[in-house]
Amino acid sequence: MTMTVPMTWTTVCDYHVLLPERGVCALVGGEQVAVFRTFDGAVYAIGNLDPFSGAHVLSRGIVGTRGGEPTVASPLHKQVFSLVTGVCLDEPGAAVPIYPARVADGRVEVAARPALPERGGPLESGRRLVDAP
């Protein structure tokens, strides 16, 4: 990943507070970010806004896998999003932003700035939704 802007890491919570396969929501740089810990211990962060309903709820979805890829399903209408790419696996073309996440000194941290998309299109639409007032 090419970085032109230094990342600012925000502490979300202690790692042990983040239960396996259950999400939390954190305020990161004024935005709502859904943070998940998968079964293998990895942490992921995506936008909390569900682009289909307009509600900030993705942190409350069920975490699982689809074809081995870690996912979360929207609790409102069950569309499944990749935790890795933010892309909606049920309706390609929709996506949510993804954020860099890490564990440092036993704490979960998320960077305030959305990471660069793997695929331009979907993330653009996702970001636009988040940026909307």
Place this chain on the structure above:
Amino acid sequence: MSRVVVAGYGPAAHRFVEALRERGFGGRITVIGEEPRPAYDRVALTSYLTGTSLADLTYEVPEGVETLLGTRVTGIDREARVVTTAAGESVPYDVLVLATGSAPFVPPVPGAEHAHVYRTIDDLDAIRAASDGASEGVVVGGGLLGLEAADALRGLGLRTHIVEMSPWLMPRQVDEGGGAVLKGHIEDLGLSVHAGAGVQEIVTDAEGRVTGLRKPDGTLLDAQIVVFSAGIRPRDELARAAGIDVGERGGVVVDAGMRTSDPAVYAIGECALAGGQVYGLVGPCNTMAEVAADRILGGTAVFEGADLSTKLKLLGVEVAQFGAMSGALDVTYMDPVGGVYKRLFISDDARTLLGGICVGDAAPYATLRPFVGKPLPAAPADLLFTGTGAANLDLPDEAQVCSCNNVSAGAVRTAIADKGVCDVPAIKACTRAGTTCGSCVPMLKQLLEKSGVEISKALCEHFTYSRAELFDIIRVRGVTTFSELIANHGTGRGCDICKPTVASILASLHNGHVLEGERAALQDTNDAYLANIQKNGTYSVVPRIPGGEITPDKLIVIGEVARDFGLYTKITGGQRIDLFGARVEQLPQIWKRLVDAGFESGHAYGKALRTVKSCVGSTWCRYGVQDSVGLAIALELRYRGLRAPHKLKSAVSGCARECAEARSKDFGIIATEQGWNLYVGGNGGFKPRHADLFASDLTTDELIRTIDRFLMYYIRTADRLQRTAAWVESIEGGLDHVRDVIVNDSLGLCAELDAQMAHHVSTYEDEWRATIEDPEKLSRFVSFVNAPGVPDPSIVFERERDQIKPMVVTP
């Protein structure tokens, strides 16, 4: 042509107007019916005496069809094309359809005017009224309808005699050997059969009350009710008076297109004489209705006569007849001990199946009837014991699978191949096959299985098992965690389909807290927050109000909580109160106040028992016959928190007026003078379904034991998100099977089901109280984990009618 008038409103008329509308007829349709009600299902008529309501038997009048009920057509002016009614109205027509049905034949014997007949709802009401105080009854006629009537009298508690002219019962359907076996069955039930006997007179006392029936040999059968069910006569008097051709022995003569001698007049159903024959079965009458509708709209459909095969269960005995009742060769199996008789008729070269008769076990009927006139699909002896072997028979496309609705094997295959139907309910909806008597349903299943439609029972990509199979794995292997289950029996890490399913199974079997340990991660958001998520991400709160009964003090607490938290407040359909607009961090505060006031979780968020609705019952209501509120509260408290494949709703009505709408529930109870009637499998929702009567006049203990087992058997065997309504329709063997398992313990399961329910009842705890008392679980109720005091700023409300409503920025 703009106006179609139908004289008569029975099942054939109903099917006819339905067919006209379905085929896009846009003109005016007027149906004139003699009875004061729309058409109803006469095949199920007897069930009216055992609790089925008239409303359930009644067909819905198709949209836009005008009805003139409680009157009848008294004259036809063919010249002017106008009919006149008994009420004095004149109704002009472009096409007139006679569907006047038939009248029961009452032999002209002395006293016949004091006898009853068995055809209409009014007849049944009269029989029921006359049975009050009676102890014995006689049915004259031992055919299909006669045995129906005998069953009805027996159901009314009468010692019942059957008098039949022929030397054996059901002479049209069975031969002498079958008749003997049938007689044995019926006598075992305590009925007396007098075959080869006629009627000399109906004996009455001085006041004209029936006291008995005298046979020609002089013997007197004591009886306070006599019912004639000795055949039907077509109601052709209208046609006769109007100069339309009628048959020598009655019936309005029609051509293959159901047209009478007047081209503007058609005749269908039991009043029509088609190909020299009058038909009294629902199947051919439906076909005539379809043909007439097609012809009137310019089609070329033809009524080619009909298969008179029948399969029925009368007085608990299966009787079936198909094809011919004689043949050059026959193969007969007779077991007088087991009460089974089967006979197949075969052509002289022993290659072609001509017909068959079954008494006591009609399993071969569904498989063999379509092979009539076709090469024998297997050795005759094997065919007598089909049900197993016949599963591999290949039906020709033209073979008729459903005789009630004239659906061929080819039509079913087309529906499967072209319309993508993949289960029996879908075949029923698409082709109508199996929707009338249901005897062909096993055949539909076979066609489906053989069509190559792979019906995957896999729950999702993580498990190749169905929900019921997972339930058994978890139960038998004693699995207690999702991780253990998916590691040993699945792949990946689950999803929003299998996780809540497994969470529900674990809850049904073990009844621990849904947010305990790893289980918390399996729950849908509603269970995870013990509240119902709404469109803007807020939740609603529903405290339990058992039976809908609440003290003023508790009502005030709910009001105060709603006011203090600014919640939108609405009364639910389940007699409780829903409080909307709570943010996750408010839920524990709200519940602290509710629990302190004595409320507990209403499980509105769970696939679990919701409410048991009730009417006010005998305590207050002048009509009530039992304490419906008391029972509803007891049931709600017994089954609260019970996790199931889908939500469960219930209601208790204190009398037959059914104010609690119990028959729209998964299990509904209606009070009777003697106890309780239990109905199961009802459903409002997307596809409404009335619950079926499951058991009658139960004591409260019997009722609770039956519901315990019903619920546990449902929980054990249903698919994910399958309501009881769909479950009873799809389970192999239907409701009879469920009754067998629960009432007769046919699978030896009852002790286990009882123990499971006892475990549930004894280990129940209020989820919300337990959550409030556990800081670990409480810590999850925050909007932002790194800013616990901050409310979610994206949740905004506006006001409407003095309450909040969510403002959603639609993406």
